[in-house]
Amino acid sequence: MSSVIQEVASTRRAASERRKGDGRMAALFLAPWFAGLFLITAGPMAASLYLSFTDYDLLSAPAWVGLDNYTRMFEDPRLLQSLQVTFTYVFVSVPLQLAAALALALVLDKGMRGLALYRSVYYLPSLLGGSVAIAILWRQIFGADGLVNQVLALLGIEGTGWVSHPDHALNTLIILNVWTFGAPMVIFLAGLRQIPRMYYEAASIDGAGPVRRFWSITVPMLTPIVFFNLVLQVINAFQNFTQAFVVSGGNGGPADSTLLYTLYLYRKGFADLDMGYASAMAWFLLLIIGGMTLVNFLASKYWVHYDD
Template identity: 65%
Template sequence: MSSTGGLRELTRPAPRRGTAYKDNRAAYAFLAPWLLGIVLITIGPVLVSLYLSFTDYNLLQPPDFTGLENYAEMFGDPKFLASLKVTLTYVVLSVPLQLALALGLAMLLDRGLRGLSLYRSVLYLPSMLGASVAVAILWRQVFGSAGLVNQFLGWFGIEGQGWISNPSTALGTIVLLHIWTFGSPMVIFLAGLRQIPRMYYEAAEVDGAAPLRRFRSVTLPLLSPIIFFNLVLQVIYAFQSFTQAFIVSSGTGGPSDSTLFTTLYIYKEGFGRFHMGYASAMAWVLLVVVAAFTAVNFWASRFWVFYDD
């Protein structure tokens, strides 16, 4: 009887192609809102902005196709070039310092402290609040002429300054704000550290390796994929920073354009002067810059990222 049933199973015709589609109708129905969202909210506006980048468009009149005029104007615009310089400076300074602080705190928490869940939650809070308007306003007050930083320096007889109103220090305050949002990469580093087998550290100790040597020869190589993951994400996030510079500089990018991020300049041109075509062109150039940095990171990863096969 069982052999007959097995024979029937073997000789049963394969289901037709339409049957598999009908069986998946429920899945397509559940995916429909997401698919509509990505087409209407993401892909659609992206393609429209690409078209607008070749036009003169002020929101009030139909777009007027101008070809590459916006791109030619952009690379002769000193404010745009200055905004790129400010953004690159911000990324180069803030991302490595943020990742270094996140890794240091993750290694400290990896020692098995009592109340680890509480510490992890408290240290993660800056990542949730760092990009908010309220924290940016607080940051502006902290580094103001009568802020907490100057009050602290006054205890030691040091005369403070207007850190935000000084072109040489204004960008540094925003860099510190970005470094302060270390919570997200810290949690990822902590998860990566928990995956490193302890036998490697024990073998290094037997060989007489000092803590710094164990960090260089064991922790960094085995954690390099996590470092690479955090690096790519944080570089992309840093290029997209907007709220901090907008609030701290009151939407001007000052003083003397020292905090004029490219995203802020795009906002000012698009929604301040209604140069939507020009703003779209700048947005696409920024996209190319971010893609180039990401590609360079992936290319360079072959020289320092090690995967445990």
């Protein structure tokens, strides 16, 4: 009897040692992630939250000012202008981007030779669209002597300086964001491949045409994917910076027509050396993105359809 007890105890000790070993190994592999979390994400966020309550010019020690930076935001006309520009940019470019992505995904879903090649080619804009090189190219294309005006001249239409005109400059940024449809397109294509074909076959037998099948089968079955892409692209659009910085020359011009919120935040922090105010703006942006995401989740129960 005692030998059985000793054997059970020995087995338990061995299992306990294995669990401890597994725990140490897991901690070892997770250590880089935790280091990045605390040193690159959580630490700077905590520092930014503290600085948002201070007057800090990057050259001298921060001085505590309480809520002054937050109250200043509601009296800053350029900040209100940047919010207007940013919301226009988000609410126009994101729906157009998702519509373009879905349309192209529907075309690719029909099946064609070299599908993998086309999928890769159309995904490239998402990889390159946020780069400085593409923003510079975009500025040249829509410049006074750019490709767009050259094509219009061939058609007998007088062009304009698209990036230098307050009425058109933001539109060039919207077009650039719509052009980066590759990532949502690939996700839409994966979602389309998951829709059972028997639904389309049954609808065809009942006499439903392509448009009817799209609105009655494709759209309802694809709403979780639409919702996923919508949330991601709204967040990305609010955070866009490089395109506006390069196309506008870093000042949000002309006449602040391309002054996105992130660009104004950058200028306050690194051009005006008002880092305390910039930190407050960063946290206000976090609240805006969080609020928009919450609204999307609350509204999703009215239009997103899951299997159940």
